[in-house]
Amino acid sequence: MIPIEKTLIYSVIAVYLFITLAPLIWVLSTSFKPNQEAISFPPKLLPDAPTLDNYLFVLTDPKLVTSLFNSLLVSIGGTGLSVAVSALGGYAFARFEFKGKNLLMSTILGLFMIPVVINIIPLYIMLANVGLLNSLLALVLTFQILIIPLNIFLLKNYFETIPKELEEAALIDGCSKLRALWHIIVPMSMPGFLIAGILSFRFSWNEFVLPIVLSNKPDVMVFQVALYQFISLYRIDWGYLTAGITIALIPVVVLMLISQKRMIRGLTLGAVRG
Amino acid sequence: MKLTLEARAGSLQPYLLLVPALSILIGFLLFPLMWNIYISMHNVSLTTILGEWKYVGFKNFSNLLRDPDFHMSLQVSLLFVGGSVALQFFVGMVLAVVLNQQIWGSNAFRALFIIPWTVSAVITGFSFKFIFSDSFGVLNYGLEQMGLNPVAWLSDPGVVVWTLVIANMWHGAPFTVIFLTAGLFSINPVVYEAARIDGATKIKSFFYITLPLLKPFIIINLILITMWSVNFFDLILVMTNGGPLFASTTSSLYMYRQAFEFGLLSKGAAAGFLLIGMNLVLAYSYIRLFRRQERTVEIRQM
Numbered sequence: 001m002i003p004i005e006k007t008l009i010y011s012v013i014a015v016y017l018f019i020t021l022a023p024l025i026w027v028l029s030t031s032f033k034p035n036q037e038a039i040s041f042p043p044k045l046l047p048d049a050p051t052l053d054n055y056l057f058v059l060t061d062p063k064l065v066t067s068l069f070n071s072l073l074v075s076i077g078g079t080g081l082s083v084a085v086s087a088l089g090g091y092a093f094a095r096f097e098f099k100g101k102n103l104l105m106s107t108i109l110g111l112f113m114i115p116v117v118i119n120i121i122p123l124y125i126m127l128a129n130v131g132l133l134n135s136l137l138a139l140v141l142t143f144q145i146l147i148i149p150l151n152i153f154l155l156k157n158y159f160e161t162i163p164k165e166l167e168e169a170a171l172i173d174g175c176s177k178l179r180a181l182w183h184i185i186v187p188m189s190m191p192g193f194l195i196a197g198i199l200s201f202r203f204s205w206n207e208f209v210l211p212i213v214l215s216n217k218p219d220v221m222v223f224q225v226a227l228y229q230f231i232s233l234y235r236i237d238w239g240y241l242t243a244g245i246t247i248a249l250i251p252v253v254v255l256m257l258i259s260q261k262r263m264i265r266g267l268t269l270g271a272v273r274g
Numbered sequence: 275m276k277l278t279l280e281a282r283a284g285s286l287q288p289y290l291l292l293v294p295a296l297s298i299l300i301g302f303l304l305f306p307l308m309w310n311i312y313i314s315m316h317n318v319s320l321t322t323i324l325g326e327w328k329y330v331g332f333k334n335f336s337n338l339l340r341d342p343d344f345h346m347s348l349q350v351s352l353l354f355v356g357g358s359v360a361l362q363f364f365v366g367m368v369l370a371v372v373l374n375q376q377i378w379g380s381n382a383f384r385a386l387f388i389i390p391w392t393v394s395a396v397i398t399g400f401s402f403k404f405i406f407s408d409s410f411g412v413l414n415y416g417l418e419q420m421g422l423n424p425v426a427w428l429s430d431p432g433v434v435v436w437t438l439v440i441a442n443m444w445h446g447a448p449f450t451v452i453f454l455t456a457g458l459f460s461i462n463p464v465v466y467e468a469a470r471i472d473g474a475t476k477i478k479s480f481f482y483i484t485l486p487l488l489k490p491f492i493i494i495n496l497i498l499i500t501m502w503s504v505n506f507f508d509l510i511l512v513m514t515n516g517g518p519l520f521a522s523t524t525s526s527l528y529m530y531r532q533a534f535e536f537g538l539l540s541k542g543a544a545a546g547f548l549l550i551g552m553n554l555v556l557a558y559s560y561i562r563l564f565r566r567q568e569r570t571v572e573i574r575q576m
Binding site: 005006009010012013016017019020021023024026027030038039040041042043084085086088089091092093096098101104108111113114115116117118119120121122123124125126128129141142144145148149152202205206207208209212213224227228238241242245248249252253255256257260 | 285287288289291292294295296298299302303304305306307309310313318323324365368369372373375377383384385386387388389390392393394395396397400401402404405409410411412415444476497498501502504505507508511512526529530533534539542543546549550553557
């Protein structure tokens with residue numbers, strides 16, 4: 001590759017790396033500044049009076065802490081449910097031929113494209129009628145619509161990479177289909193489950209639209225909504241807010257970074273197979 | 275006794291395995307979608323949910339179409355979606371191609387570039403609200419340092435939509451990068467070799483080999499990012515709340531506010547229905563556009 005190409009490529013990467021990381025670094029730096037300094041002019045990268053007060057505030061305010069726990073509960077619960085349900089569905093698509101299979105798969109993928117925002121009004125009325133408004137259970141269930149289609153697709157692709165002979169060998173040895181599924185497929189699919197789990201967790205943790213409509217009472221609020229409602233509705237304390245943002249960032253960024261190679265492979269598995 | 279895994283024709287097993295997933299999807303996704311139409315034809319507000327609903331036919335739709343705020347929101351949506359899609363696609367394509375070259379560290383860079391997509395709309399919104407702030411934003415400070423004039427990113431009605439487009443690009447471009455990277459992976463390198471032997475330059479092979487082979491990926495990518503931009507409202511809610519004075523209220527934000535800030539659920543449902551329509555029209559237009567292009571190419575080759 002000629003040198004000028006290399007320079008061009010690395011320049012583009014450098015520029016975009018800056019665009020990508022600068023906002024986050026700025027937020028991080030602000031989170032260590034007291035509220036007053038956060039909005040002072042001229043802005044400086046290194047705080048004049050670095051402080052952990054902002055983090056202390058976010059981690060000790062009862063409403064915010066409750067919302068953090070709610071986010072964790074809903075995300076973990078939602079992940080478990082979604083992976084279990086999608087594993088069953090993905091297995092059906094991967095290992096069986098049945099009438100309407102292709103149509104069903106296309107429909108499920110099509111459902112993934114339906115934006116959540118369109119359904120918030122009917123869902124609100126629906127849940128109001130059964131008394132499930134402002135409940136974490138409702139959140140866990142409604143978040144599924146975001147992640148089940150993608151997970152079924154991912155896990156179906158993943159199951160298809162496991163050779164059928166393994167299950168067939170178990171069947172010859174007298175194993176029932178269900179036991180074959182449990183003892184053979186599940187352990188071998190852990191990487192696939194991991195990817196599906198991380199994606200589910202991420203969608204649940206980041207979700208804002210459904211919770212702000214369906215559960216905005218303080219005791220069932222999730223962290224993303226709490227950031228919006230408590231810190232910023234009237235007058236924004238940017239020190240507190242940036243600390244809250246950083247706390248909200250950490251789980252998803254860490255998860256993504258440790259799994260990104262597998263993630264890309266998992267998502268492109270379908271592509272390479274055509 | 276059947277020893278293979280293939281189900282006998284007519285076996286219920288696959289259907290049973292799909293029951294949990296399908297029941298959730300039908301109950302919480304398909305049913306509400308259909309119900310939206312019913313809701314939009316009645317008179318429901320936040321206060322009358324559990325009471326009796328009056329049937330009003332198409333009145334909600336006609337109110338909607340006569341609302342000047344709704345017209346404005348359509349214009350804003352057009353700008354926001356158009357700008358977002360163009361910018362995200364262009365940046366995503368450039369990065370995908372650049373990272374696909376034989377360079378050191380492409381995996382590490384890809385990992386870093388994904389970060390904006392992994393954070394939430396709320397995080398993106400607040401971060402950029404802070405950075406773009408007219409009074410204490412670091413961006414205006416940087417501009418002043420460079421001798422340029424500061425811009426009223428968030429309070430100038432003419433600029434605010436583009437500010438949102440930039441924030442949306444930061445958040446959304448990584449998806450295009452990943453998606454098109456998957457597409458680039460699916461191209462057999464042998465094709466490029468053959469082209470090189472025939473004397474094609476890199477630029478030529480990009481336009482005549484890469485792009486055509488990427489077409490299915492490009493279509494799906496464009497459909498997805500367009501729909502996501504049409505329906506994205508949490509970013510806007512957080513960054514500007516639709517202001518200043520509705521200048522950045524897209525149709526999706528309009529729908530949310532009609533329903534949950536003004537309490538007019540059925541008017542919001544009518545807006546939602548139109549939103550669905552917009553999505554379908556856009557998706558269909560993309561598919562038709564590319565289909566027509568293909569036919570033109572075929573005719574030229576005859």
